[in-house]
Each structure stands twice: as C-alpha cells, then as structure tokens.
Amino acid sequence: MTHRTVGHPAGLPDDPRAHVTAPSPECPVEITLAALQGRWTTLVIRELLRGDRSYSELRAALPALSDKVLSDRLAQLTRTGVVERHRRPGWPPRVHYALTPNGHRLGPVLQALWDWGTQTPLPVP
Amino acid sequence: MTHRTVGHPAGLPDDPRAHVTAPSPECPVEITLAALQGRWTTLVIRELLRGDRSYSELRAALPALSDKVLSDRLAQLTRTGVVERHRRPGWPPRVHYALTPNGHRLGPVLQALWDWGTQTPLPVP
C-alpha cells in the first residue's frame, strides 16, 4: 500500500509510491502482500523453504489442503515469481517445485511477520 | 501460518507453531497477517506512523476510503492492539488515533514488505 514507513532505510530517497492515497498494485508493500495472500500460501512457502517438494509431497505435508487450492496456490506463486515448476518427462509424471531466488528472500519477510506476531497478545474476540 | 522459516534467529528454539499443517489463528505469522489484512489497512497504518491523526484527518488523507471501511479498519486495528483511540470530551466530538508501541513495531515489518516488493518484478498478468 505505498509506504515510506520509517525514515528511508532502504527505499528510494523519495519514491512516489510512498505517498499514494489509495490502494495501488504498484506499491511494493502491496506486491508483497499480494504474493503472500490467500489461505495456505505461507504454509506452502514454509514447506518449500525447507527444500524442493513434489506435488504429492506438498499434499502429504499439508493433508487438509485440497487439490484445487494447492494448484491455485502453486500457480499464484509461480505467477508472482516466488516458485518455479520443473517437469520431469516420462511416466508417471513428476513435477518438482522450488523457490526462486526471490522466493528465498521471503525468508526474512516471514521472519519479521513471525517476530511481530510473537510479541503481540492475541486480540480479545 | 505457523512457520519456523529459516534457522531459528529469533523464534523460540522449537516452537510447535512452526510445524502446524493447517492454517491456525495462533501462528505468529497469521497473527501479523491478520492485523495487516484488508484493503486500506496498511495505508491507515502508514498515516499513523507519521503521527497521530483524527478521524477527519484520516478521511482527508485517504479521500477514496469510505466511512464504513475506515471505521471497520480502525476497529480492527484497535482490536489487534495496533491502534489506540483517544476521545476528547466536549463539542464537537474529537477523536484521535495513535499507534500503540506494538503498532510502532510494525514499521520494520512494513519495511521488510516494501523491500521485497521493490526487488520483485511485477507479475505478467
């Protein structure tokens, strides 16, 4: 959502996207949130941060995740440049999924999310 | 979503939430994503990172944001411990919103999201 949150530690000196007054898909914050968006997304990324996985390995690791949503998530992550598909020719079909370099850079991002969550009491519903 | 993303830099040595196999509201990553969730949320936080704001100042800063969604967001952020409300007695009613200490700690989180987004090419639709 277009931030220049605190100081200018790492962003451009005066990025115009830091001053937008409405949600914009070009804002870096929204780009990242869009990549992480959707139920199960971060769990799939977590599995792949531990190493490459085939489709069935992902299904086994996340048993409650349906085929439809799993392939949706893998397609989304492929579109957003987080994940790469690798097809092995022959039979039976074998497809491996691996994080791209960009995908690996989500490690620190998830760590930041984890850290804030551990310092925060659960909201009282 | 329950991660222990890379190594154990800051999390507990063996937090069970790092191994959950389904989305869980107790996972620190999900707690944070829930706090940031929803359209306009991060823009509201950005405004408040720049300093306290009254309701009408927030409306002026984000003109395309409707009353309903603005009060929804402020209620959500209050529930999640990010924002505090301060009513000024008297007339006309004046309400100021300010980040809590926890809210200020979202600065580095948004910075991490910003940084990843700037290193990532926009997906080709």
Added chain:
DNA sequence: CTGAATCCCTGCCGATACTG
C-alpha cells in the same frame, strides 16, 4: 464530527467429480 446499520455484489475457498 464520528461513527454504526443496512443492502448488495463480488471473489475466495472448500467439496466433489473428472482427465492426460
């Protein structure tokens, strides 16, 4: 001024069934 209540519409996600 600062919201809450209502209505409607859209898009997500889960379940099930089917294909290369």
Added chain:
DNA sequence: CAGTATCGGCAGGGATTCAG
C-alpha cells in the same frame, strides 16, 4: 501422479443512510 471443471456458501468491502 498431477492436476482441471464445476458448483455453492460465505465473508469482504463499497454506497448509502441513519444516529450520538
């Protein structure tokens, strides 16, 4: 094995209107 097709329920969010 690795997906796609289809359907339905439900929640998110925008516009408008009403209230303290």
